Amino acid sequence: MTTSSTAESTSVVKDGVHYHQFDVVIVGAGGAGMRAAIEAGPGAKTAVITKLYPTRSHTGAAQGGMAAALANVEEDSWEWHTFDTIKGGDYLVDQDAAEILAKEAIDAVIDLENMGLPFNRTPEGKIDQRRFGGHTADHGKTPVRRACYAADRTGHMILQTLFQNCVKLGINFFNEFYALDLITVKDENGDTQVAGVVAYDLATGELHVFHSKAVIFATGGFGKIYKTTSNAHTLTGDGVGIVWRKGLPLEDIEFFQFHPTGLAGLGILLTEGARGEGAILRNASGERFMERYAPTIKDLAPRDIVARCMVKEVLEGRGAGPHKDYVYLDCTHLGAEVLETKLPDITEFARTYLGVDPVVEPVPVMPTAHYAMGGIPTNIKGEVLQANDKIVPGLYAAGECACVSVHGSNRLGTNSLLDINVFGKRSGRNAVEYVQSADFVPLPEDPAAEVREMIEGLRNNTGTERVAVLRKKLQEEMDANAQVFRTEETLTNVMGTIHDLRQRYKNIHVDDKGSRFNTDLLEAVELGFLLDLAEIVAYAARNRKESRGGHMREDFPDRDDENFMQHTMAYLTGDPHSPDPEDHIRLDWKPVVFTKNEKGELNYPPLERKY
Numbered sequence: 001m002t003t004s005s006t007a008e009s010t011s012v013v014k015d016g017v018h019y020h021q022f023d024v025v026i027v028g029a030g031g032a033g034m035r036a037a038i039e040a041g042p043g044a045k046t047a048v049i050t051k052l053y054p055t056r057s058h059t060g061a062a063q064g065g066m067a068a069a070l071a072n073v074e075e076d077s078w079e080w081h082t083f084d085t086i087k088g089g090d091y092l093v094d095q096d097a098a099e100i101l102a103k104e105a106i107d108a109v110i111d112l113e114n115m116g117l118p119f120n121r122t123p124e125g126k127i128d129q130r131r132f133g134g135h136t137a138d139h140g141k142t143p144v145r146r147a148c149y150a151a152d153r154t155g156h157m158i159l160q161t162l163f164q165n166c167v168k169l170g171i172n173f174f175n176e177f178y179a180l181d182l183i184t185v186k187d188e189n190g191d192t193q194v195a196g197v198v199a200y201d202l203a204t205g206e207l208h209v210f211h212s213k214a215v216i217f218a219t220g221g222f223g224k225i226y227k228t229t230s231n232a233h234t235l236t237g238d239g240v241g242i243v244w245r246k247g248l249p250l251e252d253i254e255f256f257q258f259h260p261t262g263l264a265g266l267g268i269l270l271t272e273g274a275r276g277e278g279a280i281l282r283n284a285s286g287e288r289f290m291e292r293y294a295p296t297i298k299d300l301a302p303r304d305i306v307a308r309c310m311v312k313e314v315l316e317g318r319g320a321g322p323h324k325d326y327v328y329l330d331c332t333h334l335g336a337e338v339l340e341t342k343l344p345d346i347t348e349f350a351r352t353y354l355g356v357d358p359v360v361e362p363v364p365v366m367p368t369a370h371y372a373m374g375g376i377p378t379n380i381k382g383e384v385l386q387a388n389d390k391i392v393p394g395l396y397a398a399g400e401c402a403c404v405s406v407h408g409s410n411r412l413g414t415n416s417l418l419d420i421n422v423f424g425k426r427s428g429r430n431a432v433e434y435v436q437s438a439d440f441v442p443l444p445e446d447p448a449a450e451v452r453e454m455i456e457g458l459r460n461n462t463g464t465e466r467v468a469v470l471r472k473k474l475q476e477e478m479d480a481n482a483q484v485f486r487t488e489e490t491l492t493n494v495m496g497t498i499h500d501l502r503q504r505y506k507n508i509h510v511d512d513k514g515s516r517f518n519t520d521l522l523e524a525v526e527l528g529f530l531l532d533l534a535e536i537v538a539y540a541a542r543n544r545k546e547s548r549g550g551h552m553r554e555d556f557p558d559r560d561d562e563n564f565m566q567h568t569m570a571y572l573t574g575d576p577h578s579p580d581p582e583d584h585i586r587l588d589w590k591p592v593v594f595t596k597n598e599k600g601e602l603n604y605p606p607l608e609r610k611y
């Protein structure tokens with residue numbers, strides 16, 4: 001059941017349900033979850049629940065690097081990094097959070113180095129740094145080398161390093177346990193309090209209640225609402241969905257990032273590190289088209305801009321290939337040595353999946369759904385909000401499932417590996433501090449009741465609908481209607497489809513009726529989360545009648561600061577099966593945080609976003 005030598009063994013079984021007690025329960029063992037565990041473990045009785053074996057988490061797929069203004073190879077400063085993050089996020093970034101991200105980046109990299117992470121080195125032995133989109137010197141003047149990296153396997157190295165350190169600390173892992181519910185209790189004022197988590201053990205099908213003082217969600221993203229995505233199959237947004245179903249808000253959920261360079265037709269990622277090393281995007285006639293759109297930093301403009309330009313090239317007939325439906329990433333001038341040593345994985349991906357050798361020919365690419373900018377709203381301590389200015393005591397979130405918001409409406413490359421380290425650490429630290437003085441909130445009578453009902457409902461359903469069929473339809477429709485370009489009409493269309501799919505979902509058939517390793521059943525559960533999240537994405541996107549960052553409305557092509565320089569806050573208020581989302585989703589706003597200098601002037605006033 002557990003992997004560490006200090007495996008917790010004090011659970012009791014009541015009515016077939018296992019009960020455990022921990023001070024801190026962390027849901028998710030990616031970079032954010034394990035970084036939190038390293039902080040929490042030594043100071044509090046801590047458990048990590050994870051549906052995947054920790055080293056299989058998506059953090060391990062991250063390629064290009066982690067940003068920090070170390071200034072190892074070029075002049076740099078955390079203030080420039082803050083500016084780039086805010087401008088890159090099209091000014092929807094909370095500026096206090098961005099300052100923390102950029103300042104604490106330096107320690108975050110040193111922490112990892114001290115834990116044993118083998119970064120690439122400069123000839124004199126310092127941590128090497130490469131260029132990445134939107135990271136510039138002196139407020140946009142030229143691209144700067146800010147991304148620390150380990151070849152194109154940076155995430156793999158981070159994940160392995162963090163896991164080894166968790167093992168060293170004797171953290172309790174519950175591997176292949178699916179958290180399916182957050183146990184909440186309302187206090188006398190009607191405010192939400194947290195009492196723990198209910199999880200399903202994949203190996204046995206048994207339910208486990210984790211009674212805890214603090215819970216940290218670190219469950220990653222939900223790219224699987226789309227068909228063309230760089231995300232792993234497991235990124236179904238369970239944590240975000242669980243929090244949503246509890247009536248807690250989600251922030252800026254309409255902002256999804258489409259990474260420019262997915263392998264055409266497949267979505268598998270080729271890191272932006274390739275362009276950081278000098279690769280160039282070209283259209284069918286070989287033109288370096290980014291020169292036209294972003295004359296200063298060209299191919300290294302932020303992702304939202306590059307992705308839009310690529311789609312525009314294709315829509316205007318300058319796409320390559322038999323159907324003119326992709327553009328090229330040209331790495332041929334980098335030479336075999338750079339490709340084999342600094343970008344070995346993506347070189348192999350192109351060869352394996354498209355049969356194209358980047359050393360001698362350009363690689364067909366198109367944007368791929370990559371990163372959820374929105375998620376569970378938190379403050380800079382990692383505490384989850386239940387309303388704009390009110391936290392849920394003891395509940396934390398970090399990493400891609402959270403929205404701090406350091407990414408605003410468009411995340412810069414290499415800022416997520418940074419985010420998971422900085423805010424994973426903060427949430428772990430703050431959770432430990434919290435549990436020192438907090439009491440356990442008493443558990444309700446049968447805390448596993450809702451999960452049991454959901455599982456049995458799905459398992460015993462005699463319907464005829466197939467999970468894979470519904471999921472495929474959802475993903476195709478999201479690609480067609482809520483991708484790089486959106487309109488009122490396309491978003492309304494996809495909401496209609498989602499409503500139909502929800503009705504069909506009630507009729508779902510799960511073939512496997514067993515209790516051991518029933519992945520069939522869990523895929524049905526995950527589809528439920530995907531349907532919830534896709535609907536909120538589309539609904540919040542329709543409500544934002546402007547274009548900003550990753551959210552491009554063809555019918556409202558300009559940024560509208562007067563009306564929309566605010567974070568969306570979405571709440572579940574009724575039966576999600578009602579046909580009109582207006583009957584079950586309430587949308588509200590939260591102000592963006594601006595920082596000011598001693599004279600009361602804005603440090604980072606909104607600018608036109610030229611590169």
Ligand SMILES: Cc1cc2nc3c(=O)[nH]c(=O)nc-3n(C[C@H](O)[C@H](O)[C@H](O)COP(=O)(O)OP(=O)(O)OC[C@H]3O[C@@H](n4cnc5c(N)ncnc54)[C@H](O)[C@@H]3O)c2cc1C
Nearest residue numbers: 028029030031032051052059064179220399400414416417
């Ligand atoms: C291909 C690819 C390349 C990338 N490259 C970069 C890069 O170079 N630089 C960069 O900054 N960012 C990059 N990113 C983004 C970045 O890697 C991710 O945003 C980040 O790693 C997410 O970390 P996380 O800890 O939040 O979640 P993850 O690493 O996704 O971990 C999620 C964890 O939650 C667990 N979990 C989920 N649901 C449940 C549940 N119901 N019950 C229990 N456990 C659950 C999983 O088991 C897993 O352990 C890349 C992303 C991809 C997909």
